Amino acid sequence: MTGVLIVGGSIAGVRTAEGLRRLSYEGGITILEAGPDLPYDRPALSKQLLAAGESAESVMLRSQADLDKAGIELRRGCRAVGLDVEARTVRLADGALIDYSDLVIATGSAPRKLPAAHGVHYLRTLRDALDLRDAIEGPVRVVVVGAGFIGSEVAAAATARSASVTVVEPYAFPLGRVLGDLVGKRLARLHESKGVQLILGRSVREVGADGAGGRRVVLDDGTTLDCDVVVVGIGATPRTGWLAGSGLDVADGVGCDEFCHASAPHVFAAGDVARWPNALFAEVMRIEHWTNAVEQAGVVAWNIVHPDKPRAYAPVPYVWSDQYGSRLQIVGRPRADDEVRIVLDDPADGSLVALYVRDRRLAGAFALNAPSQTLQLRRALAARAPLDEIMATIGVEY
Secondary structure (H helix, E strand, O other): OOEEEEEOOOHHHHHHHHHHHHOOOOOEEEEEEOOOOOOEOOHHHHHHHHOOOOOHHHHEOOOHHHHHHOOEEEEEOOOEEEEEOOOOEEEEOOOOEEEOOEEEEOOOEEEOOOOOEOOOEOOOOHHHHHHHHHHOOOOOEEEEEOOOHHHHHHHHHHHHOOOEEEEEEOOOOOOHHHHHHHHHHHHHHHHHHOOOEEEEOOOEEEEEEOOOOOEEEEEOOOOEEEEOEEEEOOOEEEOOHHHOOOOOOOOOOEEEOOOOEEOOOOEEEOHHHEEEEEOOOOEEEOOOOHHHHHHHHHHHHHHHHOOOOOOOOOOOOEEEEEEOOEEEEEEEOOOOOOEEEEEEEEOOOOEEEEEEEEOOEEEEEEEEOOHHHHHHHHHHHHOOOOHHHHHHHOOOOO
16 A cells, blocks of 8 residues: 555544644544454543443444545554565554555553452443443442553543542552642542442452452452452553564654654654653653653644654643542643642632642642643743742732
């Protein structure tokens, strides 16, 4: 074939293909998807399918008719196992070779597995979400390993379905690795106010059967937790195994330049799998969030169509999470060791805004039930506005 070959049929891959068509790209576009399903929205697995109980159809990104109309070929059940950048070919699991003019690697990430854990649930695919939804229905005992975004959203969804939920987290507080103790304490209170038991500062040694048809979780201090369902959400790793031997830089994702161009001609990366230097933050980053996948896909599409005038990708990272009827939002690159300033804390509506200051500049922010302030802060970060100007923008004195 001649044209653009996209490996990975999730949001980054689909948005790259659609971006190409919006830019009047007339060549062939083929998406290789290892899974059996039409493209679906992964954040919606926890936010809609689990929490709201919506149908599988509600999380679909595009129908086959949509793809056909756009002239985008989707090959489902096609797993890439190798790449030859010199020959410009991708090798499939069945031995077939597919050539390309430009290649976009959008293979995403895979859940990090918990060692010595048997009979546990992970949340990454549509099938995972459907199986987990069935498992947490009713008054069952659920242990969630990890209090990051996925673990916290699963805890909230299970609580809403009348499950008894315990969350085990190695850090002192939920999201503590990123947000630190001050904000983490507030998030712990949010969980506990909904009846969730938090076991903090502890890790899981093993998971096995309890001898009565359920599961037994053994913690690092020897404590045992008997339950019906175990869900693991301890992060993800980029899907780059199939690129071994390709010559690409695949240390923690596919290494790219500021234009999302990998270390071989005509090869790009987008979404969870891409690692690139963000000039706005003077930092090399790899981001596993929906907004990044969408925005990066748009830049990749532009740079394929306009190689003579490429655009650098330098966004302000943004992620949101819905838990217990509250919306959590993070902008920028907050770190637990930043100076944290709480500039809004209203018990009446549960709103909270925390600024993360580094070297007297705003590095990031966390907001709880404060969407308008989040938008203002993202814009201010993009403009690299001075800290006093940013605080005045949200109505706070410096």
